[in-house]
Amino acid sequence: MTDTPITETEQTTVNVVEETSEVEALAPCDPENVSQPASFSYITENDYMTSRNTTRDRKHSKRMVCVCQFDPETDSPEDACGDDCLNRVLMMECGSRCPSGEYCRNRRFQKAQYADVEVFKTEKKGWGLRAKEKIKANTFVMEYCGEVLTAEEFEDRKREYSKQKRRHYYFMSLRNDEILDATLKGNLSRFINHSCDPNCETQKWTINGLLRVGFFSLRNIECGEEITFDYQFQRFGERAQKCYCESANCRNYLGGTKQAPSKFPRDSVVSGMREGRRKGRQSSVQNPEDAEFEKEIFDIVGSSWKLKDGDQVLAISRTMLQAETPTQRMMLLQVLQATEDGACLKKFLSLHGLRLLWSWMVDLTDTGSPEMMQFQLKVLETLEHLPITTRNQLDETKLLSVIGRWRDKSSPKGASDQGSGDTDGEGKVEASEGAVVSEPEGRPMEEGSINEASIAVKEEDGKREAELRNAGVEEQVQKDGSCSEDVLAARAAVLLDKWSALKEVYRIPKKASKLPKSDSPEEEKSDWEGSTLEEEGGGGGTG
16 A cells, blocks of 8 residues: 555546556645646555454455356356356455466456546546546446545544535445545545446445445446446535536436435445434434444335345345444344245355355354344344255355354253264264164164164154254243343254254256266266255264
């Protein structure tokens, strides 16, 4: 990162792609001289004014590894973490553990893969930014960099800039409690002007656990065309600002309405932190950050507080990446539990759903506190509600290992030898040593096999035991609304009992280049394409 003061005159343009930390320092300009932009310090990444512990953020990011399968010998480089990459879909960049390795195409922020742009003087709007080459639709243009302020620091900056009688502000919301300010430090994206009919939009992406803002093209942008986005400007001060975008649908003024927006804008330049509660919905959330997060969830799912379509599932999954406090995560778990649409729950599972929940589970500290135990119980209830139908879904994460530890933490001696069995470090459930299955009368068992009837009897007994245990858990939880270690352990045991009967399913990839050769194309297709193998006894209690 550099803090070199620079200015750009109309004749001095900077090719973004070629910008490095060694930027030429130009002479500071006169604030009253409108022939050149005000000076600022060029930075290549956000500068946090208040130190932030990023250790947990980076650990969380490393856990979210995409499932892309890329072979440089047979696949096109364009296929390496392309549009169907799970991380890309969730607006999260891949990290160092990406299976595509150096070929990964989902690291645009990290590699500063910016479009070729330049600063220029507009006729009515002051300085702006325009394309030096044609930019295709849905292209990453550049990141919006600045100083990251807390809510308190933001208020101080507002007062300071007001005293200085600054005419231009460069605030943009990053998250509920953080604001980007590119007034003093930033990059060329600070020159992007507003338009009521913009050709770009802002998107918030998670990179190595941190949230960052980038501009993405909404349509094709021609060479020489100005780059714009909709500020959705929230008024700073008493007067609205006149809009000069001159588009057909121009709203004439920025911040012209006195009505506050329905939420703290996600993708907008802001000039104040919105206050006040939503009418018609009383919230029990006291922390201001959690209250704002609750409003974001409300804006996605509405008053029903449940998922109803795929777009909502995707939005909630992206929001889960940004949830930091137990309260925020509890609210999202409530949304999942209230969702009744099976298709929505399956969609959630397909979007790293179990891996997201697992990352929350291993983040837990002070697990003996009542608040943390209540959160653990909510996680277990959510997992029981999700349509997990195969053992593979569990083996792809280490859920079984974590839940096994929760069960064993306060279980009486020997309890872990029942139900689902012990969990190993890889998250696999193994049958307890010395387990014996009784032989039904009149039907001898073959050597090396387990009688099917005895398996059915054991599974039925296990179901009845789980139902009785579950009923006891529900009664104890409903009694006082609290959660003890015994209740948590019992709930974990119930869930492991339920999962012990799941089968493991093997699917053979459809990639033609990886399939064995066959004399008959039809025979090859019928033998391999879409074939599925099931392994009986996938659950540890019966395997």
